Amino acid sequence: EAAVTQSPRNKVAVTGGKVTLSCNQTNNHNNMYWYRQDTGHGLRLIHYSYGAGSTEKGDIPDGYKASRPSQENFSLILELATPSQTSVYFCASGESWGVSYEQYFGPGTRLTVL
């Protein structure tokens, strides 16, 4: 009954190919986030969303697009994958009103671009 799930959990892609990472949450949170995790950088925010139909650029959006078709689903799209996008990607959800702004994370997707 994990509240934030991601698919696929592992993905190998070729340079120049299109990659779509999917995230689903059952927390009924308005906000959703995509991060990548690389050694020495912690988590860096790629895109986020305040609700269905909205996407916002995070700190490192170049090379990525996002889509939020519904409250529950948030996708990260790499139109032309490059080896520099090899990383572990985490999706998270969080409240949009001022309780404490904590976020809840999915299990991660390990992406390798060859």
Next chain:
Amino acid sequence: GEQVEQRPPHLSVREGDSAVITCTYTDPNSYYFFWYKQEPGASLQLLMKVFSSTEINEGQGFTVLLNKKDKRLSLNLTAAHPGDSAAYFCAVNSGGNNKLTFGQGTVLSVIP
């Protein structure tokens, strides 16, 4: 924007010893602070949180201290055990903008 510096990147202690991980942040409007724990190959789990008005939080063998004057946040472990071996990340929310800025992480190893 907010910048968070976390030290040390690696920390090795013996079982029963104490451990301290520190984060410094830049935005004086930061109000909510979090520590996440990530076990190898796993996701991030919320460990503890502290708000600007409370400054201290204790639980699960950890103490979180917040020094607003110095813009410094610390995670203190008083008696480490092997199950505490993991990566720890601080995260800061600035000005209620719904975003968290993460530190670079600390890999803690507890030697039995």
